Amino acid sequence: MRGKSAHSSMHEKFETLLKLFSSKRFLLREGIGNELPFYICPFDPKETVEMMDTVDLLKKQLLKQSVGVLEINLYDLVVEILKKEDLWDRLAEFEQESGKDELFEVLQGVLDPEEYLIPEMEQIMGNSTFQILFITGTGEVYPYIRTHAILTNLQRVIKQRPVVLFFPGKYTQSLERGASLNLFGLLPDDKYYRAYNVFHST
Numbered sequence: 001m002r003g004k005s006a007h008s009s010m011h012e013k014f015e016t017l018l019k020l021f022s023s024k025r026f027l028l029r030e031g032i033g034n035e036l037p038f039y040i041c042p043f044d045p046k047e048t049v050e051m052m053d054t055v056d057l058l059k060k061q062l063l064k065q066s067v068g069v070l071e072i073n074l075y076d077l078v079v080e081i082l083k084k085e086d087l088w089d090r091l092a093e094f095e096q097e098s099g100k101d102e103l104f105e106v107l108q109g110v111l112d113p114e115e116y117l118i119p120e121m122e123q124i125m126g127n128s129t130f131q132i133l134f135i136t137g138t139g140e141v142y143p144y145i146r147t148h149a150i151l152t153n154l155q156r157v158i159k160q161r162p163v164v165l166f167f168p169g170k171y172t173q174s175l176e177r178g179a180s181l182n183l184f185g186l187l188p189d190d191k192y193y194r195a196y197n198v199f200h201s202t
Contacts, residue, residue, distance in 0.1 A: 010050045013199075017041070017058055020201060022065050026162060027131055036155060037162040038195040045139065045168040045184045055136060055166060062132070070130035072121055074145060075137035078111060081120060085110055107144045113153045117145065122157045132162050139168040139183065147181050148191060155194070164198060171197050 020026050029037045043051045059069045082088040087110065091103070111117060125133065138147050147167065154163065169183040179193040 010047060010054060013043075014054045014057060016199065017054075018061055020198065021058065021062055021069075021132060021162075021164075022067055026201070027067065029160075029162065032196070036159060036194050038151060038155075039162060039164045039198040039201065040171040040181070040195045041164055041166045041198045042171045043166065043168060048139065048168055051166060051168075052136065055134060059134070067132065068130040069132045069134055070125065070128045071134040071136060072124060073137040074117075074135065074150070075140035077117065077120060077124075077137075078141055078145070081111065081116060104144070111141075111144050113145065113149045117150065118153045118157060121154070125158065130161070132164060133158060135163065135165040138165065142183055147183065151195060165195070171195070 025031060055071065059071065062069050079088060082091070087106075135150070138145075138150075147165065151165065167181060167183070169181065171181055172179065179195070180191055
């Protein structure tokens with residue numbers, strides 16, 4: 001029964017998201033004034049596989065409605081950057097020789113959002129035709145890359161098209177605490193207030 005319920009819940013999310021993402025209101029950024037069209041799609045980390053299947057299905061169904069989606073998977077992008085910097089094959093050896101703290105520092109430097117990640121994303125976007133940007137793989141790149149850092153730096157390169165970040169955790173907004181991203185529902189909050197919860201935008 002539990003599996004069936006989870007499946008039904010994901011199907012309902014798919015239907016809700018498909019209706020929203022294909023709507024003229026969403027695509028033309030109506031109803032948000034001058035705010036950035038940035039959206040968080042939170043989901044239960046236990047449903048990661050199902051959500052990624054849903055993302056693939058959304059892209060296919062939206063394309064049938066002439067809505068182009070560009071998906072940037074942060075994990076895949078990180079691997080690409082590390083290979084380009086000739087670091088990917090040496091990571092395990094480096095961690096064994098230098099330790100996790102040193103590895104963490106190296107990765108944070110090489111994967112700095114402002115200097116490396118966002119320029120790479122900007123190049124990908126510049127070579128693509130799309131109406132909506134999907135960002136996935138946020139859980140896989142923690143703690144080397146923080147979600148709020150990606151969104152904060154992304155603000156300067158994409159403002160006219162909706163950005164949807166799929167987030168394995170909770171995105172809460174309140175007058176008392178502001179807005180916070182809580183990865184996996186367990187890790188310390190990242191503060192980011194300029195995005196909408198996609199399920200509150202329908």
